[in-house]
Amino acid sequence: MDSVHHVPNIMYAFGFSAIALFIYNLQRFFVVKIGKEETRPRVTYFSAIRNALIYGVVQMRVNRMRFSYATVMHLLLGWGMFELIFATAVDMFTKWGLFTSFLPQMDEPWFAVLNDLGGAMVFVGLLMALYRRHVMKPELLPQDNFTGRGYLFADTGLLLFILLLDVGGFIAEASRLAIEQPLTASFSWIGYPLSMITDAETWALLQPYIWWGHALTSFSLIAVLPLTKMFHAVAVVVNVALTDTDIRGKLRTMYVSKLMEDPDADFDEISLGSSTVKEFTWKQLLDSISCTECSRCTSVCPAYTSGKPLSPMEIITDVRNTLLENKSNTILPGDVISETALWSCTTCGACMEECPVLIDHIPTFTDLRRYLVLSEGKPPTQANESLEKTMNTGNPYGFSQADRTKWAKDAGIELPIIAAKKEADVLFWVGCAGAYDPRNQQVAKAMVKIFESAGVDYAVLGEEEMCTGDSARRMGEEYLFETMALQNIETLNQYTFNTIVTTCPHCFHTLGNEYTDFDGNYSVKHHSQFIQELISSGKLKVNEVETGTVTYHDPCYLGRHNQEYDAPRNVIQAITKPGALKEMKESKDQSFCCGAGGGNMWYDIEEGDRINHLRFDHAMETGATTVATACYFCTTMMDDAMKVRGKEDDIQVRDIAELVATNIE
Amino acid sequence: MKIGVLVKQVPVSDSSLRVNPDQLWVEEGSLNFEMNENDSYALEEALQIKEQSGEGEVVAISMGPADRTPKIIREALSKGADRGIHIVESSSHESDPYILATLFNEAVKDEGFDLVLSGLQSDDMSTGQTGLILGELLGMSTATMVVETEIQGENLKVKRELESGWFQWVTLSLPACVTIQSGINQPRYASLKGIMSAKRKEIRELQKDELMTGDSLQSLSKMYVQHKDKRTEMIEGDTQEIVSRLVDVFKSEAKVL
Ligand code: SF4
Ligand code: SF4
Numbered sequence: 001m002d003s004v005h006h007v008p009n010i011m012y013a014f015g016f017s018a019i020a021l022f023i024y025n026l027q028r029f030f031v032v033k034i035g036k037e038e039t040r041p042r043v044t045y046f047s048a049i050r051n052a053l054i055y056g057v058v059q060m061r062v063n064r065m066r067f068s069y070a071t072v073m074h075l076l077l078g079w080g081m082f083e084l085i086f087a088t089a090v091d092m093f094t095k096w097g098l099f100t101s102f103l104p105q106m107d108e109p110w111f112a113v114l115n116d117l118g119g120a121m122v123f124v125g126l127l128m129a130l131y132r133r134h135v136m137k138p139e140l141l142p143q144d145n146f147t148g149r150g151y152l153f154a155d156t157g158l159l160l161f162i163l164l165l166d167v168g169g170f171i172a173e174a175s176r177l178a179i180e181q182p183l184t185a186s187f188s189w190i191g192y193p194l195s196m197i198t199d200a201e202t203w204a205l206l207q208p209y210i211w212w213g214h215a216l217t218s219f220s221l222i223a224v225l226p227l228t229k230m231f232h233a234v235a236v237v238v239n240v241a242l243t244d245t246d247i248r249g250k251l252r253t254m255y256v257s258k259l260m261e262d263p264d265a266d267f268d269e270i271s272l273g274s275s276t277v278k279e280f281t282w283k284q285l286l287d288s289i290s291c292t293e294c295s296r297c298t299s300v301c302p303a304y305t306s307g308k309p310l311s312p313m314e315i316i317t318d319v320r321n322t323l324l325e326n327k328s329n330t331i332l333p334g335d336v337i338s339e340t341a342l343w344s345c346t347t348c349g350a351c352m353e354e355c356p357v358l359i360d361h362i363p364t365f366t367d368l369r370r371y372l373v374l375s376e377g378k379p380p381t382q383a384n385e386s387l388e389k390t391m392n393t394g395n396p397y398g399f400s401q402a403d404r405t406k407w408a409k410d411a412g413i414e415l416p417i418i419a420a421k422k423e424a425d426v427l428f429w430v431g432c433a434g435a436y437d438p439r440n441q442q443v444a445k446a447m448v449k450i451f452e453s454a455g456v457d458y459a460v461l462g463e464e465e466m467c468t469g470d471s472a473r474r475m476g477e478e479y480l481f482e483t484m485a486l487q488n489i490e491t492l493n494q495y496t497f498n499t500i501v502t503t504c505p506h507c508f509h510t511l512g513n514e515y516t517d518f519d520g521n522y523s524v525k526h527h528s529q530f531i532q533e534l535i536s537s538g539k540l541k542v543n544e545v546e547t548g549t550v551t552y553h554d555p556c557y558l559g560r561h562n563q564e565y566d567a568p569r570n571v572i573q574a575i576t577k578p579g580a581l582k583e584m585k586e587s588k589d590q591s592f593c594c595g596a597g598g599g600n601m602w603y604d605i606e607e608g609d610r611i612n613h614l615r616f617d618h619a620m621e622t623g624a625t626t627v628a629t630a631c632y633f634c635t636t637m638m639d640d641a642m643k644v645r646g647k648e649d650d651i652q653v654r655d656i657a658e659l660v661a662t663n664i665e
Numbered sequence: 666m667k668i669g670v671l672v673k674q675v676p677v678s679d680s681s682l683r684v685n686p687d688q689l690w691v692e693e694g695s696l697n698f699e700m701n702e703n704d705s706y707a708l709e710e711a712l713q714i715k716e717q718s719g720e721g722e723v724v725a726i727s728m729g730p731a732d733r734t735p736k737i738i739r740e741a742l743s744k745g746a747d748r749g750i751h752i753v754e755s756s757s758h759e760s761d762p763y764i765l766a767t768l769f770n771e772a773v774k775d776e777g778f779d780l781v782l783s784g785l786q787s788d789d790m791s792t793g794q795t796g797l798i799l800g801e802l803l804g805m806s807t808a809t810m811v812v813e814t815e816i817q818g819e820n821l822k823v824k825r826e827l828e829s830g831w832f833q834w835v836t837l838s839l840p841a842c843v844t845i846q847s848g849i850n851q852p853r854y855a856s857l858k859g860i861m862s863a864k865r866k867e868i869r870e871l872q873k874d875e876l877m878t879g880d881s882l883q884s885l886s887k888m889y890v891q892h893k894d895k896r897t898e899m900i901e902g903d904t905q906e907i908v909s910r911l912v913d914v915f916k917s918e919a920k921v922l
Pocket of ligand 1: 297300301302303304310311312344345346347348349350351352361362
């Protein structure tokens with residue numbers, strides 16, 4: 001490589017300048033400094049390294065079957081680039097004579113094959129990306145290909161630039177092979193054929209230009225990389241490393257009641273929820289600048305799919321753009337992010353499940369909702385009533401607490417009340433819908449039948465049970481949520497029981513995962529888990545009956561939010577013939593929301609289709625004769641959709657408890 | 666613009682009610698209370714009028730027992746009312762609208778309100794008179810069943826709802842006292858900020874006996890739950906028998922003949 005050796009100093013100067021610029025440009029990260037302190041538990045070194053490897057390097061979350069084209073494309077690009085960076089590093093160290101005993105020789109056959117493979121992967125990946133942007137044109141991707149994002153290289157520009165770099169690399173390799181003629185040259189399966197297009201003398205003549213051209217393109221890319229969308233390559237690794245994967249999606253508790261007791265609190269100045277970028281924590285801001293605009297979140301969002309004005313990607317990038325434009329005092333909800341978009345979210349978690357860079361959409365959206373409700377007093381108008389009723393009566397329906405057990409009395413069931421019994425093995429958390437909503441009272445009754453048939457020592461709170469505050473919390477009404485939580489915890493702590501069993505995944509989630517912040521620590525089971533245990537332990541004897549075919553709709557707060565996909569399926573399988581369970585295309589972690597979560601049970605977004613109608617159609621497509629659910633809200637939503645679609649004769653909607661109760665031996 | 670709003674605390678609309686042994690009122694023990702629906706519209710209207718005029722004061726006035734009534738006055742303060750007046754009176758259900766209006770009059774006559782708003786009627790007693798009589802006692806112009814308001818200088822223009830889809834526009838000279846129909850606006854939700862700042866707002870307590878003594882002109886004699894007896898009797902036999910049995914039932918049991 002003599003031709004190169006006479007310019008090393010200036011080359012080093014360029015190289016180091018590029019790296020210096022790269023580092024300088026990385027200060028883009030520091031915009032997150034204006035964020036608030038992070039209140040969630042810190043990550044450990046171990047979890048940071050583990051997550052950086054799993055989600056940053058291996059790109060675990062990029063690989064999703066439902067995005068197969070993009071997955072292949074990204075794997076080719078990502079892994080190809082890793083290889084090329086590695087090869088470049090080896091080349092550099094070899095030239096410097098560093099670590100030579102550990103590193104492969106550039107011309108070792110396997111390394112030669114691998115290096116060309118890396119280049120080829122990037123090449124194919126780039127072509128796929130260009131094809132996608134210019135021919136497939138997925139509607140959700142930003143379409144301003146040359147001018148978008150306000151950076152030096154917009155989407156297409158950057159692709160072309162990397163293409164130049166990639167092809168330049170092959171040409172540089174070809175020239176080297178032609179001139180140096182290493183014995184293993186033919187293992188460079190792309191560079192070698194390329195080297196034969198002209199003779200060694202011409203290559204020698206061209207080589208300085210080729211080499212300089214390639215070096216300068218590489219250095220330029222390195223220097224500006226943090227300013228382009230390739231910033232994500234760095235940002236994502238940092239972001240996933242700093243994500244606590246165990247508590248993803250967990251809302252940051254505000255401790256409103258403590259705030260209200262604080263005599264020094266200045267309520268006119270205090271900020272409740274987040275209205276400006278400054279009011280997010282630095283991690284939430286880091287999330288926003290790590291977004292790759294892959295649009296996966298939006299493409300799976302039920303609100304978006306049903307035509308509502310919500311794109312989770314857009315909210316995240318709106319936060320980012322406001323941050324990068326230094327508009328730290330701009331009020332986001334209303335001015336930048338539409339309120340209807342915020343209220344359209346059902347907090348189903350589909351976006352978070354798909355986000356390859358582990359962005360936490362729901363807590364961020366909830367903080368914006370908190371601002372609207374707690375600071376501005378602006379929940380969706382239709383929801384005022386359910387919130388005020390919850391505050392005044394303890395349940396969103398506004399019925400009397402004294403009538404909490406009326407459903408049982410009317411059915412001649414004598415419910416054991418824990419206040420009288422003082423202790424029980426199982427505390428059955430009936431939930432407001434089970435107590436007051438006629439459709440779901442059937443589920444509560446089925447549950448009682450199951451308890452009694454299995455000889456479970458159970459009791460209910462009766463009049464003392466209040467709404468868990470789930471809907472209120474999702475709607476950002478943290479004050480109401482805390483009021484309910486503190487009241488319920490006080491009640492629960494008076495009694496002795498081993499397990500709380502809920503028939504509602506929302507109660508399940510709130511009682512089990514959120515009351516812990518207020519010292520309410522209980523062992524909580526969803527009825528699907530509890531019934532599964534009863535069946536497998538033989539305490540509950542069920543028949544395997546001919547009930548036709550069943551499709552199961554995964555409730556978001558049981559499935560995605562609590563990772564319970566198997567228990568309800570096992571229960572269904574225990575009472576049906578083999579093969580009777582027909583899965584919908586969108587099931588388990590890819591389930592599609594019924595539309596009621598996030599408080600949407602209590603208000604309607606006018607725009608677009610009804611989410612429950614779309615979900616009901618998914619169920620119909622399976623041809624099943626029963627759609628099974630394990631959630632009060634889902635049952636209501638599926639039932640309504642069934643009636644609107646006029647399919648009462650074709651399909652029935654049943655909670656798994658109802659299915660089990662009718663099949664008890 | 667200085668505006669007074671009467672807000673009443675009533676049992677939550679879907680409560681299951683039990684009548685007291687004295688048969689004059691309901692058992693309150695297990696009841697939850699909320700702001701009378703029409704009054705919450707009146708409150709919202711008052712707040713909006715104040716906001717539009719850019720200055721002024723909204724005073725929430727309520728009458729009821731010492732323990733539970735402050736809750737709805739606070740609610741009004743949380744939503745934006747500036748201060749409250751609480752007439753402490755534990756048996757207001759025994760008083761007729763004239764007495765109630767007189768008490769309110771005694772409590773607010775020196776306030777110099779430009780406008781007094783109240784709900785069209787209360788969800789519990791539903792007399793629909795208290796607001797109107799108060800207007801008369803205060804010597805104000807009055808209008809009922811208002812579904813739209815507009816301040817025009819020294820006047821208040823209101824749209825009144827009449828029967829069968831008819832409306833009427835009336836211009837009142839201020840000060841005025843009007844009763845508000847539900848649906849006139851969209852009552853706001855109390856923000857936490859509002860709830861917090863309400864803690865520092867004043868609620869003046871007045872005792873009923875200090876305001877006036879006097880007996881109601883009307884008295885409530887009995888409160889009871891209407892019995893809905895549903896009986897089904899299958900009448901069998903030939904046409905003649907069925908008809909004569911039917912006539913019998915109409916005469917002696919249903920008493921419609
Ligand atoms: S949680 Fe569900 S509804 Fe909300 S933005 Fe994410 S995908 Fe859409
Ligand atoms: S938030 Fe995540 S899933 Fe959505 S566009 Fe950004 S990186 Fe992709």
